[in-house]
Amino acid sequence: MKQLLEAGVHFGHQTRRWNPKMQPFIFMDRNGIHIIDLQQTVTRLNEAYKFVEQLAANGETILFVGTKKQAQEAVAEEAKRCGMYYVNQRWLGGMLTNFQTIQSRIRYLRDLEARKERGDFERLPKKEVQRLQDDMTRLERILGGIKDMRRLPSALFIIDTRKERTAVLEARRLEIPIIALADTNCDPDEMDYPILANDDAIRAVRLLCAKIADAAVEGRRELEARQKDSEPKDIEGEAGEPSETPVPEVSEAELAAVPPALPAEEAESATPTPADSELVAEEAL
Secondary structure (H helix, E strand, O other): OHHHHHHOOOEEEEHHHOOHHHHHHEEEEEOOEEEEOHHHHHHHHHHHHHHHHHHHHOOOOEEEEOOOHHHHHHHHHHHHHOOOEEEOOOOOOOOOOOHHHHHHHHHHHHHHHHHHHHOHHHHOOHHHHHHHHHHHHHHHHHHHHHOOOOOOOOEEEEOOOOOOHHHHHHHHHOOOOEEEEEOOOOOHHHOOEEEEOOOOOHHHHHHHHHHHHHHHHHHHHHHHHHHHHHOOOOOEOOOOOEOOOOOOOOOHHHHHOOOOOOOHHHHHHHOOOHHHHHHHHHHHO
């Protein structure tokens, strides 16, 4: 609670810019500013934390979305820290609903990077190199955060649902759960896991991004622990050699009960010859 207060999470928008659906989550208004009920913020944050942790523990992915200036740096840093994807510059229409087209642009970006790595650019005219370099820079800026995203994310974490209106509509159309900061001018019904908070203050945005990233990190640890436990046990010794099976001890009484071995000469005489075998067969008949 102290961290939330220090980060200014409780400050909402001006009372004239509010959404009436946020009424149950407003504690009071002070000097024309709505104050968010931080008790409910903590409750909702815990719910979102558990949801994200469970997703990550199941190997699912989360897309962090925040293109406003206050959120760009925090979104990129925290998404990278927890191994998730992010969009922090511009949301392209169809980024979810037209995912195959987006993937084709990502493949083009990868191809440009590979050509540059091989030195192909050195054999091209300067104007062509500049054009390809501009394409690569532009695509990296917009798509760099989802360059490794092979399938649709399992959930979206959005900083400002009003700013990221297109992302919200696409996610709802595809029934992808939305975790989002809900300021006093937002519609909480658009979110599956609303976190009641100021979405304009840099410190507030960074704090809550870090909490969601922490949940993802914790979930990934649980996943790695389960995968490690499910690996087959190594039956070899530390030096890479098969472990020796201990030889059971035999008591003196057990040794005494073992009949003595025949001498070599007696053993040979005791071995039945073919003639003896025929004689035994005739007697049996």
